[in-house]
Amino acid sequence: MPTKELITKVWIDPGCIVCDACETASPTVFEVLEETCIVRPAALDVEFTKPLTESIIEAAEECPVDVIKFETVATEVSKEELAAASATTEKSASPEAPSSEADAAIAAFSSKTVPDAPEGPVDPAISALLKAVTARGGSSGVAAGGTNARAALDSLAKKKFDDLPPDARYTRVLESSREVNKKDPKADALSRREFVNTAALTVGWLSLGGTIAVSAGPAFGRFMMPNVLEEPDPKVRLGPKEKYDAMEPGEVSEDSKKDGIWMIRLEDRFAALSTTCTHLGCIPNWLESDRKFKCPCHGSGFKQDGINFEGPAPRPLERLDIKLVDGQVVVNKSVKFLQEQGQWDDPNSYMLV
Numbered sequence: 001m002p003t004k005e006l007i008t009k010v011w012i013d014p015g016c017i018v019c020d021a022c023e024t025a026s027p028t029v030f031e032v033l034e035e036t037c038i039v040r041p042a043a044l045d046v047e048f049t050k051p052l053t054e055s056i057i058e059a060a061e062e063c064p065v066d067v068i069k070f071e072t073v074a075t076e077v078s079k080e081e082l083a084a085a086s087a088t089t090e091k092s093a094s095p096e097a098p099s100s101e102a103d104a105a106i107a108a109f110s111s112k113t114v115p116d117a118p119e120g121p122v123d124p125a126i127s128a129l130l131k132a133v134t135a136r137g138g139s140s141g142v143a144a145g146g147t148n149a150r151a152a153l154d155s156l157a158k159k160k161f162d163d164l165p166p167d168a169r170y171t172r173v174l175e176s177s178r179e180v181n182k183k184d185p186k187a188d189a190l191s192r193r194e195f196v197n198t199a200a201l202t203v204g205w206l207s208l209g210g211t212i213a214v215s216a217g218p219a220f221g222r223f224m225m226p227n228v229l230e231e232p233d234p235k236v237r238l239g240p241k242e243k244y245d246a247m248e249p250g251e252v253s254e255d256s257k258k259d260g261i262w263m264i265r266l267e268d269r270f271a272a273l274s275t276t277c278t279h280l281g282c283i284p285n286w287l288e289s290d291r292k293f294k295c296p297c298h299g300s301g302f303k304q305d306g307i308n309f310e311g312p313a314p315r316p317l318e319r320l321d322i323k324l325v326d327g328q329v330v331v332n333k334s335v336k337f338l339q340e341q342g343q344w345d346d347p348n349s350y351m352l353v
Contacts, residue, residue: 002076002077002078003074003075003076003077004074004075004077005053005072005073005074005075006049006050006053006072006073006075007049007050007052007053007056007057007070007071007072008046008049008050008071008072008073009046009049009070009071010029010039010043010049010056010068010069010070010071011039011068011069011070012030012036012037012038012039012067012068012069013067013068013069014067015065015067016036016037016065016067017064017065018032018033018034018035018036018037019063019064020032021059021062021063021064022037022059022060022062022063022068023037023059024062024155025055025058025059025062026052026055026056026058026059028040028042028043028052028055029043029049029052029055029056029059030043030059030068049070050075053072056068056070057070234332234333234334235330235331235332235333236256236259236261236330236331236332236333237328237329237330238255238256238261238263238328238329238330238331239328239329240327240328240329241324241327241328241329241351243329244263244265244270244329245353247263247265247270248265249265249266249267250265250266250291250304251264251265252264252265252286252288252304253265254286256331257275259333260274260275260276260333261273261274261275261320261331261333262274262275262286262293263329264304264305264306265353266305266350268352268353269350269351269352269353270322270329270350270351270352270353271305271306271319271322271344271349271350271351272319272320272321272322272331273306273317273318273319273320274317274318274319274320274333274336276317276318277295277297277300277313277317278300278308278313278314278315278316278317278318279295279297279298279300279311279312279313279314280297280298282295282296282297282298283295284296284300284302291303291304292304292309293306293317295311295313298311298312299311299312300312300313301313302316302317306318306319306339307339315338315339315340316338316339316340318336318337318338319336319337319339319343319344319349319350320332320333320335320336320337320349321333321334321335321336321337321348321349322348322349322350322351323348323351324351329351335348337349
């Protein structure tokens with residue numbers, strides 16, 4: 001019984017340029033994806049690839065970068081199958097190419113050589129492009145009526161749009177747009193002009209919007225932001241009570257002056273004085289040697305307990321709410337007690353020793 005070389009294994013080496021040639025020649029074996037081409041899972045089966053030997057060989061010949069590889073084995077076939085294969089090969093071959101059996105086609109593919117390249121380094125992109133033109137025929141080959149190219153084009157023309165490979169879809173959309181422009185020669189120029197005008201107007205508005213956002217954004221955000229979020233917490237933790245138990249009567253602690261608080265020790269209690277002068281809001285200084293608070297702005301003077309006695313200050317310093325919370329001294333600066341209104345007797349205006 002005669003034998004014939006049939007393909008039992010097919011794969012794709014690295015370097016695919018995603019040209020769709022293989023899928024056009026053998027769509028049941030190859031699938032072109034967005035960035036590469038793969039062998040369909042069914043084609044990994046030996047019995048699946050054997051009957052598709054001719055189309056796989058054609059796909060390998062059409063590949064412009066020669067990345068489609070395959071293995072063959074000699075398989076016994078009947079005389080009728082061999083004659084049918086020979087007839088198919090003769091029909092699909094170009095007029096200049098001699099008729100041959102499948103094994104002859106494989107031998108011809110294996111011995112195929114590329115014309116001698118010019119001396120010196122060759123740009124890989126130019127090399128791939130030249131290879132594609134010579135292997136697939138290019139547009140000139142199609143125009144000349146190459147049998148394989150014309151058959152492939154006729155096959156694509158009969159397919160539905162969703163079944164076409166990406167490049168064929170693009171070509172069909174392009175041809176459809178050309179048909180529309182033939183009916184209305186001004187349509188293309190008009191659409192381009194409208195596109196440019198619309199794009200320019202859009203860019204202008206976006207630029208204006210971006211400028212406004214950059215300049216007015218912070219002000220708008222400040223306007224929309226509630227003021228309460230920017231106010232510091234009026235409650236200040238001054239530390240454990242033991243820290244102040246060691247103070248003697250008449251002593252002043254300036255540890256929390258940065259927070260606007262003086263802690264003073266009276267006979268049987270502690271009090272928290274505001275550091276703001278009641279004249280025009282300056283910050284007085286505690287003069288230990290003179291036993292008084294002295295304002296550097298206008299000379300107002302206050303005794304250790306906060307009573308005003310010299311200068312323009314109209315009233316004593318204000319005392320602040322003070323409490324013992326979980327062993328910690330906490331002063332609430334938002335609650336004030338005024339001596340002239342008799343509020344220094346309020347239990348919240350002092351803390352017992």
